[in-house]
């Protein structure tokens with residue numbers, strides 16, 4: 001009698017052990033799958049991932065580039081600081097009304113692309129959106145800085161001319177303007193916005209006009 005109870009108890013414990021081990025394995029499998037889904041290209045070693053993203057979303061490859069403000073060609077805006085003026089690595093687009101008259105104005109994606117970063121960062125940058133463009137088998141990046149608000153999430157595709165955010169002051173650091181950069185070297189650090197070294201940076205207006 002006692003042997004029978006002992007035997008049943010053993011079977012029950014063994015059963016519980018097998019069940020909990022199965023549940024654990026299932027949980028681990030779930031975790032791995034989730035990690036694969038959220039992984040996104042962040043560095044040069046992830047170029048293959050970027051290639052496969054654009055290969056499966058060919059409708060988001062770039063055909064043409066337009067201005068990021070006053071669509072389609074800077075209507076109502078002027079460039080207050082040219083590319084390379086004072087070692088500037090981008091352009092500062094301001095409304096012709098001056099001051100903060102352009103605060104909250106729309107910012108558009110200059111072309112089709114993939115948003116790999118869209119967030120508030122430190123160092124006088126404020127809200128920054130970084131978009132990778134695939135154009136004629138080469139990658140370019142456009143950067144939109146000091147935004148008042150951002151309407152797009154990381155890891156999504158975007159079409160040319162879609163609104164991605166609004167012009168801002170980087171949390172009150174400057175009078176409202178859009179700092180725009182265009183790079184032909186993707187995944188570089190955000191940098192300082194100014195440098196005597198401009199390798200990897202392009203003249204945005206020139207690039208947009210000729211592409």
Ligand SMILES: [Zn+2]
Nearest residue numbers: 090091092179
């Ligand atoms: Zn600037």
